[in-house]
Amino acid sequence: MTLPTSVTLVEMGPRDGLQNESARISVATKLQLIDDLAAAGIRVIEAGSFVNPKWIPQMADSAEVFRGLQRRPGVRYTALTPNLQGLERALDAGADEVAVFGAASEAFSRKNINCGIAESLQRFEPVMARAQAANVAVRGYISCVLGCPYEGAIEPQAVLEVARALLAMGCYEVSLGDTIGTGTAGSTQRLLETLLADIPARQLALHCHDTYGQALANILVGLQHGIATIDASVAGLGGCPYARGATGNVATEDVVYMLNGMGIDTGINLSALVGAGARISEALGRRNSSRAANALLASAG
Ligand code: HMG
Numbered sequence: 001m002t003l004p005t006s007v008t009l010v011e012m013g014p015r016d017g018l019q020n021e022s023a024r025i026s027v028a029t030k031l032q033l034i035d036d037l038a039a040a041g042i043r044v045i046e047a048g049s050f051v052n053p054k055w056i057p058q059m060a061d062s063a064e065v066f067r068g069l070q071r072r073p074g075v076r077y078t079a080l081t082p083n084l085q086g087l088e089r090a091l092d093a094g095a096d097e098v099a100v101f102g103a104a105s106e107a108f109s110r111k112n113i114n115c116g117i118a119e120s121l122q123r124f125e126p127v128m129a130r131a132q133a134a135n136v137a138v139r140g141y142i143s144c145v146l147g148c149p150y151e152g153a154i155e156p157q158a159v160l161e162v163a164r165a166l167l168a169m170g171c172y173e174v175s176l177g178d179t180i181g182t183g184t185a186g187s188t189q190r191l192l193e194t195l196l197a198d199i200p201a202r203q204l205a206l207h208c209h210d211t212y213g214q215a216l217a218n219i220l221v222g223l224q225h226g227i228a229t230i231d232a233s234v235a236g237l238g239g240c241p242y243a244r245g246a247t248g249n250v251a252t253e254d255v256v257y258m259l260n261g262m263g264i265d266t267g268i269n270l271s272a273l274v275g276a277g278a279r280i281s282e283a284l285g286r287r288n289s290s291r292a293a294n295a296l297l298a299s300a301g
């Protein structure tokens with residue numbers, strides 16, 4: 001077992017986090033959050049999504065957010081793009097990188113993107129071609145890799161098939177979404193054993209929602225299998241509008257605290273990150289869901 005020496009954290013707060021907040025959030029608040037995160041040393045920030053605004057009104061102003069960014073050197077500002085229309089909007093707004101998102105569950109795919117798995121993969125093909133022509137890298141997400149709110153258990157083989165298809169069409173990396181956070185160290189291990197027989201660890205990322213409090217344990221299993229890209233959301237912001245009761249991604253502060261303790265480099269300044277999480281939690285009038293951040297804030301008096 002060789003642990004990675006450094007890990008890339010992909011920050012989900014401004015997208016996965018804020019897409020699920022009921023309060024209206026101004027573009028200025030979003031831009032402040034994104035800049036706080038970049039200032040703390042985060043190098044990949046999912047800053048918005050170009051989806052149907054009737055489905056996710058919280059992301060309707062993503063073009064304004066991208067246009068208002070104070071770009072810091074070395075930071076990639078990325079966006080979700082479910083179809084060609086979304087991709088054109090993202091390119092127009094200046095996204096550095098985009099992502100398509102599918103699911104390992106047929107029912108979740110229909111709820112989330114209004115089509116089944118096979119059709120979704122067909123829809124992604126023109127998105128890939130257009131992004132490649134524009135020289136923009138595409139990430140792929142798979143939701144429900146460790147369980148689905150409608151179908152229950154999901155077979156690792158179903159995840160493998162979608163992952164293979166996304167990589168074959170040109171995604172540089174596949175992020176494995178435990179959308180409802182039901183995965184455990186055991187099921188994560190079984191999933192990764194199936195995937196890693198076929199796919200190198202460098203092409204996989206883990207995207208754990210922390211609904212059942214299992215995310216750090218599952219991430220540790222991922223690290224032990226060589227996975228070095230982890231999605232997380234500052235202050236644990238978020239949830240999923242198509243998965244009732246789902247909470248946000250694992251808090252970025254908690255992941256950084258764990259990685260610091262393991263001697264794994266992230267390039268992130270934890271106290272600046274804690275400051276970013278405290279500021280957005282206050283702006284939203286929301287409890288900070290990061291255990292490490294709350295402990296550090298309390299000990300700082
Ligand atoms: P649809 O309704 O099937 O699309 O949506 P359509 O092609 O039939 O178009 C219907 C209307 O939507 C038209 O407008 C289009 O112009 C408009 P109308 O004629 O009715 O006025 N439209 C768009 N407008 C702006 N941007 C677009 C766009 N596309 C269509 N890109 C679609 C299909 C996929 C677009 C829709 O289902 C959708 O937006 N879904 C996104 C849902 C979403 O954002 N979910 C949350 C993000 S995924 C997630 O959180 C999971 C993840 O974190 C991993 C994990 O945790 O598992 C990534």
Ligand code: MG
Binds near residue numbers: 016177179207209240
């Ligand atoms: Mg998510």
